[in-house]
Amino acid sequence: MGQGSIIGYEINEKTCQISYYNEEQLEPETLEADTDNYQIPLMIGKLRDTWAYGKEAKRLATVKEGFAVTRLLERSLAGEKIEFAEETYDAVWLLSKFVQMSLHAFPQIDGIVFSVPELTEELAQLLRGIAVRMGIDKQHIFIQDYKESFCNYLFYQPKELWQYDAALFCCDRNEIKAYMLRRLKAGLGGGKTTFVTVDEVASAHMKELAAVYPVLNEDKAREADSMFCRFIEGVFDKRIVSSVFLTGEGFDNNWYPKSLRVLCNGRRAFIGNNLYSKGACYTAYRKEYMHIENPVYLSESKLTDQITVNMRVNGQEMNYPIVSWGAQWYESNSQIEVLVDDLQEIDFHVESLVQGSVKTETISLDHLPKRAEYSTRLQIETLFLNEKTCKVTVKDAGFGEFFPATDFQEEKIIHLGGNDGKFSSLS
Template identity: 30%
Template sequence: MFLGNPDRKGGAGAFIGYDISDRYAQISFWLPGADKPETLSQVMGEEEYMIPAVLCRRRDRDVWTYGREALKNAEAGEGVLVKNMLSRALAGESVEVEGECFDAAVLLSLFVKRSLSLLSGALVPEKAAMFLFTVDEVNKQTIEVLSRVAALISLPPDHVSCQSRGESFFYYNINQPEELWRHQVMICDFSGTAMKLLMFEMNHHTRPVTVIVREDTYPEIARRLPPEEELVESEKQRMDERFAAVLERVCSGKIIDTIYLIGDGFEGDWYTRSLPVLCRGRRVFQGNNLYSKGACYGARAKQQPGENGQNYVYLGKDMLKANIGLEASFRGQDSYFALLDAGVNWYDARRECDFLLNEDHSFSLRITPLTGREVKEVAVTLDGVPERPARTTRIHLTVFLSDADTVQLKMEDMGFGEMFPASHKIWEEAFSLKEENDQKKEGDRV
């Protein structure tokens, strides 16, 4: 297995993308000086990127094996297999193995650590410039669990992040030749039970260009997991017909430059009828490492934003969708101080600054949505500010998000030097980024 230039061992400045699900993990890495990321293969000279996300506790000795070795041990009756570790860790479950209970998050961290040992010939993960997990969906629980996993395997917390597979798709696309993504791009993901389609769409009427990834699941195109036996001919034909019908419907009226086929569900020749529909005036690629490579590109973008990262902004479910800034006065002129930029993950969005409070103890934030909606202002008034002359109260402002649509503000009175000592009084406020119409729609659904 080729692991890059041995002169660059250590990993300082490298980026690691780690795609993890209940079934498999994949690892891509980008060494300093390399043109693009590489994906770790378990077999030299072959594209064996999928590491089975399982552990096995051996019965003959207190040893945990992982991946393919774990599957072999369990099949031979030499130990107990543990699977579905990600979903079990997210659910806060314990895993019982022959009467002994283990924290699922701890077992997940053990699997991640063992799988990262495959990188030992190339780099040390703890020294990477950024280690980025990519998962199906990012929420508070995902962040908490993956942060804990990172801490358990001694990854520096300020060099670890996570993003959704939709965002990894975005970063992978904008780092490909432009002719592959000039219009729309689609992923057909058959790595799970049912087929999922992810559609990359751009809005060229905004600056920067905003990108969304629409995701839909098609339960009519489904399979049994784990695949215990090969599909019979009638099942292949039925699934092929349904896939072709979905493609005809989804692609109708769209200009799709490229389609990627992802997942072990595409192994075999069951989609012969669908193939001509897939290839109709577009490029089609099959592989399994798009998400982990996209995580590498995303890791670099977080550390070293490039031109495409400035010209294109991804607006996923877990992204901040508006620019947020402070309306201020500088030398008698109205000015704007940027606080948070649209396109960052809400859980990464945080900014602190100091400013002098005006006479009426209020300030305003300007909210500029990238969705084309109107700019709005949020006025904040602080009650109970100590009596002082005008503009002698310094406020320390912290801005962060508690979810993708809720902005949290924390203000602390810092006084004004020795003349007006700080009271350290704290005010906290929150406001929603959702439009009133959006909130009414959600209320109607409830």
């Protein structure tokens, strides 16, 4: 791992933000777009033959020189084309150009996690495709939503901050949303793993907030503070909350002193606008360097089944997950290579959190050529056909020049249970 090779990349319709893993500090550090400002405007522009991105592209739009393009995510998903002078650009190409330019300070990227407000399969495919075109290995590209980024940020904070529930308040200039991280019931997965989820517990449109910006209106600020205070009390009702996190441009002005006192009453409170990119960076670190993730974040769209194979990893025998619970099914295609010795078959253990069951699927190795001890190398590949169907393929990978690969190949279709609306039963 090199300095800055692990990236957390927050992106939304307006801005992006980049955090990278600092090896010296052993934690993420956020790239400054300006002094004490981490937000990079999601804009790209061109003046004559020179491309610009972020604040420089925003300047082009302000002075009306060249051209500048906004709404890059929306336009890319819609497959739009943008015309300027005699040139036509695909919106996807422009977004890709923006991402590449914004990451110019990181020549080698070993792993990247994009953090987005709401995750869809189409958005995941878009961002993954951009990262692949940049030369990043597709096995090291992940996309998650803000809630999962919040979870992964907390996992690396002192345990007392999420001993009970942990609250996240997000505020733009007219709406506040409240989320709560909570642990799911103990004993899931044999009790060896901690599972958590994040619920949106409340939201409120507050038109008073609009008057707080850009100049602080004292009367409206006091009114907004009182409303926010009541909102907090409703969110915290009958809950034990260990910590509170505030994020979003709506908290930039200090209009909520009364609410802050309520937030800090018996709990620790934090404010900042780089939580999502840091959380994504922590996720990238976990994906790269942890064989088994614990704790695990679950949501309605996550896999609640895992597929494991018994093997020795770094001298330790374990049930190694080739499909992990808590992953998105469309991000769970994988390929690994293993050395085997005198095996007649490979057992794949399928464990369901919802059903509380474990079943075993077997692939026979009877037709695999016999070789000397530890000179049989197999490739195990998982390919999801849909959210409930995984095809596992075992191939002979050979052993260098000593034993060329043969045409041995066996497949097994494994049917997973999915949530079937039973996710709440895990609570």
